[in-house]
Amino acid sequence: MRLVLVGPPGAGKGTQATVLSEKLGVPHISTGDLFRAHISNQTELGREVQEYLDSGELVPDAVTNEMVRERLAQPDAKDGFLLDGFPRNVAQAGVLGEILAREEHKIDNVLEFRIDEDIVVERLLARGRTDDKEDVIRHRQQLYRSETAPLLDYYDSIVVSINAVGDVNEISERALRALRGEK
Ligand code: AMP
Numbered sequence: 001m002r003l004v005l006v007g008p009p010g011a012g013k014g015t016q017a018t019v020l021s022e023k024l025g026v027p028h029i030s031t032g033d034l035f036r037a038h039i040s041n042q043t044e045l046g047r048e049v050q051e052y053l054d055s056g057e058l059v060p061d062a063v064t065n066e067m068v069r070e071r072l073a074q075p076d077a078k079d080g081f082l083l084d085g086f087p088r089n090v091a092q093a094g095v096l097g098e099i100l101a102r103e104e105h106k107i108d109n110v111l112e113f114r115i116d117e118d119i120v121v122e123r124l125l126a127r128g129r130t131d132d133k134e135d136v137i138r139h140r141q142q143l144y145r146s147e148t149a150p151l152l153d154y155y156d157s158i159v160v161s162i163n164a165v166g167d168v169n170e171i172s173e174r175a176l177r178a179l180r181g182e183k
Pocket of ligand 1: 031033035054058059060064084085086131140
């Protein structure tokens with residue numbers, strides 16, 4: 001299964017991605033995690049992207065798309081994957097479509113996490129990552145609305161939406177049910 005997770009920052013995508021990747025038997029590919037690994041390993045890419053992550057800006061598409069292209073070419077992603085944090089805008093979705101089309105593949109489903117913004121701000125402030133300061137959080141949310149939410153129209157026919165408020169197990173059950181086409 002080739003799955004994309006979409007939802008505002010703090011909706012719990014990362015946590016659910018870990019659970020769902022295990023249950024679905026596909027690798028969890030998080031562009032945020034990949035960038036953070038580059039930063040902590042002090043690679044050239046890491047130095048290049050650090051200020052974007054710190055300020056909550058999107059890393060330029062060219063850099064992001066190339067990193068994803070390389071990751072998707074790894075053998076473990078051949079038969080499926082769960083993308084968390086990518087695509088983040090419609091241009092990235094176009095590139096993803098092209099990468100997959102070359103292998104005659106496509107995205108099966110987009111799983112949308114629905115949650116109220118005020119709940120997520122509280123959660124993120126509690127998480128305390130370096131980009132979890134209130135002004136940066138607000139900026140990331142604004143970018144979600146302007147850049148990322150349009151993906152829900154772009155992928156319209158394959159979007160499956162779930163309520164992302166609840167405990168971790170409850171939400172993964174909801175996600176698996178929704179992906180099976182059940183209510
Ligand atoms: P995340 O872990 O998904 O919250 O991402 C953390 C940060 O990594 C974002 O605020 C961006 O700076 C950067 N980032 C992650 N994924 C992308 C992407 N697909 N395009 C551009 N920047 C990204």
